[in-house]
Every structure is written in C-alpha cells, then in structure tokens.
Amino acid sequence: MMRPIRAMTIILALTATPALAQAPSGGGDIAGSATVKAAAPVTGEQVYTQVCQACHMADAKGGSGAAVIPALASNPKLATAGYPISLILRGRGAMPPLADMLTPAQIANVTGYIRTHFGNNYATPVTAEDVLRLSPPKSAR
Amino acid sequence: MEKFGTTRRQLLTAIGMVGGTAALYQAMTTMGHAMETQYKGPPNLAGARPGASVLVLGAGLAGMVAAYELNKAGYKVRILEYQNRAGGRNWSLYGGDSYTEMGGATQKVQFASGHYLNPGPWRIPYHHRTLLHYCKAFGVQLEPFIQFNHNCFVHSADAFGGKPVRYREAAADFEGNVAELLGKAIDQKALDSELTKDDREKLMEALRGWGMLDKDMRYKANLLTSEHRGYERPPGGGVNGEPIPSQLFSFHDVLNSQVWKNMAFFMNHEMQTTMFQPVGGMGMIGKAFAGQVQQLITFNAKVTRINQDKTGVTVTYADTGSGAVNEAKADFCVCAIPLGVLNQIPNNMASAKRAAVAAVPYSNSVKIGLQMARRFWETDDYIYGGHSFTSQDIALISYPNYHLFEDGPGVLLGAFASGAGAYRLAGMTPQQRIEAALAQGSVFHPGVYRKEFQTGASVAWSRVPWTLGCCARWNEETRKQHYQTLVAVDDRIVLAGEHASYVGCWMEGALLSSLDAITRLHKRALEA
Numbered sequence: 001m002m003r004p005i006r007a008m009t010i011i012l013a014l015t016a017t018p019a020l021a022q023a024p025s026g027g028g029d030i031a032g033s034a035t036v037k038a039a040a041p042v043t044g045e046q047v048y049t050q051v052c053q054a055c056h057m058a059d060a061k062g063g064s065g066a067a068v069i070p071a072l073a074s075n076p077k078l079a080t081a082g083y084p085i086s087l088i089l090r091g092r093g094a095m096p097p098l099a100d101m102l103t104p105a106q107i108a109n110v111t112g113y114i115r116t117h118f119g120n121n122y123a124t125p126v127t128a129e130d131v132l133r134l135s136p137p138k139s140a141r
Numbered sequence: 142m143e144k145f146g147t148t149r150r151q152l153l154t155a156i157g158m159v160g161g162t163a164a165l166y167q168a169m170t171t172m173g174h175a176m177e178t179q180y181k182g183p184p185n186l187a188g189a190r191p192g193a194s195v196l197v198l199g200a201g202l203a204g205m206v207a208a209y210e211l212n213k214a215g216y217k218v219r220i221l222e223y224q225n226r227a228g229g230r231n232w233s234l235y236g237g238d239s240y241t242e243m244g245g246a247t248q249k250v251q252f253a254s255g256h257y258l259n260p261g262p263w264r265i266p267y268h269h270r271t272l273l274h275y276c277k278a279f280g281v282q283l284e285p286f287i288q289f290n291h292n293c294f295v296h297s298a299d300a301f302g303g304k305p306v307r308y309r310e311a312a313a314d315f316e317g318n319v320a321e322l323l324g325k326a327i328d329q330k331a332l333d334s335e336l337t338k339d340d341r342e343k344l345m346e347a348l349r350g351w352g353m354l355d356k357d358m359r360y361k362a363n364l365l366t367s368e369h370r371g372y373e374r375p376p377g378g379g380v381n382g383e384p385i386p387s388q389l390f391s392f393h394d395v396l397n398s399q400v401w402k403n404m405a406f407f408m409n410h411e412m413q414t415t416m417f418q419p420v421g422g423m424g425m426i427g428k429a430f431a432g433q434v435q436q437l438i439t440f441n442a443k444v445t446r447i448n449q450d451k452t453g454v455t456v457t458y459a460d461t462g463s464g465a466v467n468e469a470k471a472d473f474c475v476c477a478i479p480l481g482v483l484n485q486i487p488n489n490m491a492s493a494k495r496a497a498v499a500a501v502p503y504s505n506s507v508k509i510g511l512q513m514a515r516r517f518w519e520t521d522d523y524i525y526g527g528h529s530f531t532s533q534d535i536a537l538i539s540y541p542n543y544h545l546f547e548d549g550p551g552v553l554l555g556a557f558a559s560g561a562g563a564y565r566l567a568g569m570t571p572q573q574r575i576e577a578a579l580a581q582g583s584v585f586h587p588g589v590y591r592k593e594f595q596t597g598a599s600v601a602w603s604r605v606p607w608t609l610g611c612c613a614r615w616n617e618e619t620r621k622q623h624y625q626t627l628v629a630v631d632d633r634i635v636l637a638g639e640h641a642s643y644v645g646c647w648m649e650g651a652l653l654s655s656l657d658a659i660t661r662l663h664k665r666a667l668e669a
C-alpha cells in the first residue's frame with residue numbers, strides 16, 4: 001500500500017515535469033524525441049570536433065557563401081584568450097551562445113585547443129576560472 | 142503558464158456569463174483561442190502610386206509573396222536572389238541535383254526518380270492558413286502527411302534493454318500506469334481537498350475507461366489493455382481466432398524511455414493532425430511561388446551593400462558567376478535575407494535595427510535522406526509513414542508518405558537532428574553522416590537497414606551557404622529587447638521572414654511576417 005503523501009508526490013512529478021521540459025512555443029519544427037544521450041565531449045579536441053567543427057570546419061578555415069563563417073586557423077584575434085571565450089559564451093550574429101550547452105571546463109579546453117592548433121601558437125593555458133570570470137549572469141542568457 | 146491559463150479561463154468564464162456567447166467568441170478570438178492563425182486574407186494594398194518601386198531581397202517564400210502581392214498592387218518590383226534557385230529554405234533534393242555546402246563538400250544526389258529529401262520544411266499544419274491559401278491559389282497539390290503512427294518505434298538507450306518498442310505499447314503503458322496511480326491517490330483520499338465527491342467519482346470512471354483499468358482499477362496484462370497496446374496473438378478467424386493478451390512493460394522502463402516526450406509532441410498545436418505535404422516534394426511550393434514572380438527575379442545576385450537615403454534605396458550586388466558588381470535602386474525595400482547573413486552585409490539602417498539584426502542567433506539542424514532498395518518498414522514491420530523516435534543523435538527516422546506499397550525503393554528521412562546531435566552530425570563529412578545515420582537507424586531495423594541502403598544525401602543547416610543556420614532563435618529576453626525594432630519599418634526598408642514572426646521556423650511565419658511588412662510598407666509609401 002502506498003501512503004497518500006508518496007502517491008501525491010508521484011502525481012505532482014508526473015504532471016509537472018513535462019511542462020518544465022517542453023520546448024518553448026514558436027520554437028519551430030522539432031523531432032519530438034527523447035533527450036539525446038551521448039557521452040559529453042571532454043578534451044578540447046573532442047569539443048571542437050563535436051561542436052565547433054559543424055560551422056568552422058575540420059581544418060578551422062571556416063567557409064563562405066552569401067556570408068562568411070570566420071576562420072579560426074591562423075587567426076591573430078585568438079592571441080587574447082578572452083576573445084574566443086567571450087564569443088563562445090555569448091555568440092555573435094548567427095553563431096548561438098554556447099554558455100548553456102558547454103561547461104566552463106569544456107569551453108576552457110576548446111579555447112586552449114584552438115589557440116594551440118590550426119596554425120595558432122598561443123600557449124598560455126586557459127582555465128575554467130577564466131571562463132567563469134567572463135560568463136554572463138544566468139538571467140542574461 | 143498554468144497560472145496564466147487559469148486566470149484567462151476565469152476571465153473568459155466571466156465574459157461568457159455577462160455578455161453571452163457572441164461576446165465570449167469575440168473575446169476568445171481576440172485572445173487567439175478560437176482562431177488558429179492571424180491570417181485575415183490577402184493584404185489590402187489599394188491605391189499604390191503609379192511608378193512606385195520596391196526592391197525585394199531574397200526569393201524565399203517571404204520575399205516572393207511580398208513581390209507577388211506588391212506587383213499585383215501596381216508596384217514596380219524586382220527581386221535579387223543569391224542562389225540560382227527560388228524557394229529559399231523551401232527546398233527538395235532530387236536525383237540529379239548537386240549541393241555544395243560551406244567548406245566545399247559537394248554531394249551529387251542519386252535518388253530514384255520521384256523520390257526526394259526535404260532538407261527544410263517537410264510538414265504543414267492544417268491551421269497554417271496563409272500557406273494553404275497560397276498553395277491553393279498557385280495550384281500546389283497537397284496530400285496528407287502521415288504524422289501520427291502508433292505502430293512506429295520508440296527507442297531509448299535507457300529503456301527496454303536498448304531495444305525499440307512500438308509507440309502504441311509504451312504510450313498505452315504510460316497512460317495505464319498513470320491512470321492506476323491517480324486512482325490509488327483518490328482511493329487514499331489524497332485528492333479529497335481538490336475535488337468534490339461527485340467529481341472524484343467521475344474522474345475514477347474516466348481513469349478506468351481511459352487507462353484500460355480492470356474493475357479493481359488496476360492496469361494489468363489482459364484483453365482490455367491489449368486493445369490499446371496490441372496483442373501477443375491478435376484476434377483472428379477459425380481455430381486460433383482467440384486473441385492472446387500482450388505482456389506489459391515495467392513502468393520503470395516506460396518512464397526511462399521518455400515516451401511522454403513523444404506523446405506531448407503530438408499534442409503540440411503545430412504537430413496536431415491533419416498535416417499536409419505537397420505531392421512531389423516540399424520544394425513544389427517554392428516552385429509554384431516562383432512561377433508567379435519568375436520574371437521579377439535576378440538570380441546569382443550576392444547583396445554586398447544596402448543603403449537608403451531621402452530619395453530611395455540602393456542595393457549593391459555582385460554576380461556570383463562573373464563577379465560583376467551592379468546597383469539596383471528602388472523607392473522601398475523588403476529585405477527577406479536571413480539575419481545571420483544580413484548581419485554581415487554593410488548597411489545604413491538605424492543602429493537599433495542593426496543591433497536587433499545582430500542579436501538573434503540561428504538554430505542548427507541536420508536532415509539525412511536514405512534511399513532503401515525496398516520498403517522493408519512496410520513489408521516487414523507494417524509501418525506506413527510516421528516517425529520512429531530515438532535518443533540517438535539522429536533523433537528519428539521518418540517513413541515516406543508517398544509511393545506506399547510499391548515494390549521499388551523508398552527514401553526515408555534518416556535523421557532530423559537538432560542541438561548537440563546536429564552539431565556532431567554537421568561536423569562530419571557527408572559520407573560520415575550517412576555512415577552515422579545507418580549505424581544509428583539500424584537499431585530500428587537491424588539486419589536490413591544497411592543491406593537495403595543504396596544512396597543518401599544530407600543537409601547540415603549550419604553549413605548552408607545562404608542562411609548560416611536553420612532558423613532564428615529568439616528567447617524571451619531578445620524578444621523583449623529587439624523584436625519590435627526588428628519588425629518596424631526603418632524609413633524605406635522593412636524586414637520579412639520567419640525571423641520577423643512569432644511563428645518561427647515555419648513557412649507560415651515567413652508569409653505572415655511578409656504580408657504584415659508589406660501592408661505597413663504600403664502605408665509608409667502612401668505617406669511619402
């Protein structure tokens with residue numbers, strides 16, 4: 001026999017969760033599937049391959065069409081770590097902010113990775129603390 | 142949301158009591174309940190000044206409907222389009238087509254004749270009346286899109302030992318268990334303060350009937366529950382005619398499968414049946430629109446600057462083939478260029494407008510079409526259209542709604558990824574994407590999926606050269622800060638597209654935005 005309080009908890013859980021997890025209205029066409037389960041990327045290379053590469057390309061040279069996806073390869077703007085960190089956190093133009101998708105550690109790792117690969121050679125390590133310092137407050141996302 | 146809903150309901154009840162049904166309907170309409178779209182019919186653009194001209198940037202649906210209506214109203218209209226094709230994101234890929242994404246990877250599509258992949262929009266809600274209006278007006282033949290199929294699969298790495306189960310079974314068990322638990326809560330007096338005795342009794346009756354509960358209010362393996370979830374041996378004729386009930390899943394697995402997400406998805410207003418698709422591919426809509434405005438379009442025109450002054454709008458563009466630079470001038474401009482692209486085009490719109498353009502990022506999405514030599518999902522699994530859902534990156538596979546029962550090949554949608562899954566797939570080469578789609582999709586149809594595969598094509602929207610993404614991604618904050626600025630007429634220029642609507646990422650949004658934009662631009666033109 002289930003005690004009333006426990007039964008009530010289950011009911012609340014059943015009715016409350018979908019409302020919280022639902023896609024916001026006007027979000028467009030979606031698959032309607034369960035949450036994707038995949039091992040989270042950890043190293044800078046893994047984050048680059050599984051996220052950044054979707055736009056910036058495997059060789060980090062970006063691309064061009066009606067507009068441009070900037071190259072990260074041989075990019076002097078990466079000299080200041082705060083620049084890529086800030087862009088990753090806040091996005092720019094079509095590039096979405098990734099502050100909610102990536103952890104500070106993932107952002108630190110991938111920033112370190114792009115600053116030491118693809119013809120960039122800025123060896124100063126980047127830490128999760130560096131990322132946290134530049135992170136926007138949750139309410140502003 | 143719930144709190145707001147209650148308030149609104151109370152208000153409507155009050156209005157109904159005071160003013161009667163007509164007042165109630167009026168109020169409901171105003172609040173957007175009874176009417177399902179803001180479409181009020183073609184725009185009234187009467188009285189256009191002779192010789193007044195409009196330059197339209199982008200030959201997607203927003204641009205083309207603007208051109209069509211303004212041209213009809215007497216404006217001198219010209220469209221500049223970056224691609225060599227009209228339609229924008231309304232697009233189908235057929236055998237013989239070639240597609241080059243940013244980064245340079247080119248795919249030669251090899252689907253059999255009559256088969257296609259819809260990289261962008263692929264289904265139309267019945268209440269997207271603007272789109273349905275123009276489809277009818279322009280002679281686009283529509284057919285049902287099979288949205289809801291109980292016999293498709295649900296797969297989760299966390300449930301049922303990683304094996305797919307039928308949606309019907311998982312959904313029935315979810316509802317049955319919820320009904321039983323709620324019944325227990327009533328039995329244990331947990332809802333006594335919430336409901337009157339009369340309503341508790343009615344709810345009990347509802348739970349029994351809806352959840353397929355037995356006389357003791359229990360959800361058990363029996364012929365009753367099998368009516369919803371299916372049988373071990375279905376009813377038949379003759380000697381073995383008697384049905385055998387199916388066994389139930391553990392509620393733990395049902396919860397882990399997140400089948401409720403699929404169930405809630407089908408309840409979504411935009412996803413409710415009946416849905417439609419054009420016969421022959423979604424791109425037929427773009428083609429039909431283009432058929433109305435073809436003579437107005439300059440193709441292969443890459444806009445490089447947009448300037449307005451007291452006398453008009455000047456747009457500089459380069460021919461993507463020859464590189465030759467030209468200028469186009471008009472009194473006014475409807476700019477239907479996606480925001481991510483527009484953000485990179487030098488212009489002298491107001492700084493608040495430019496800030497709004499820059500503030501909206503774009504979503505990603507990956508679609509993959511896989512041609513199979515035979516329609517094994519129909520012949521082997523009795524699946525005719527609909528979607529099988531998975532917690533893998535591909536998110537789903539969706540079965541074609543056309544050429545059903547044919548012996549020949551079929552092109553199924555092998556992925557409709559978004560978020561992290563779409564980033565992972567987009568970062569791959571087209572060949573790697575196909576491989577990933579085959580590996581993941583095999584979970585539903587082991588043994589045959591790879592064996593019957595013939596050819597595939599993929600579109601990763603983050604690499605589409607003319608959008609830099611799938612759709613504008615607004616949030617509460619950016620809506621508040623920038624939306625009204627974005628849609629406002631900026632002297633002689635107005636923006637149009639799904640990004641300038643609250644029906645984001647739908648063709649309906651592009652059309653509603655455009656009709657509203659040209660109505661306001663027309664008003665501005667008359668005031669000039």
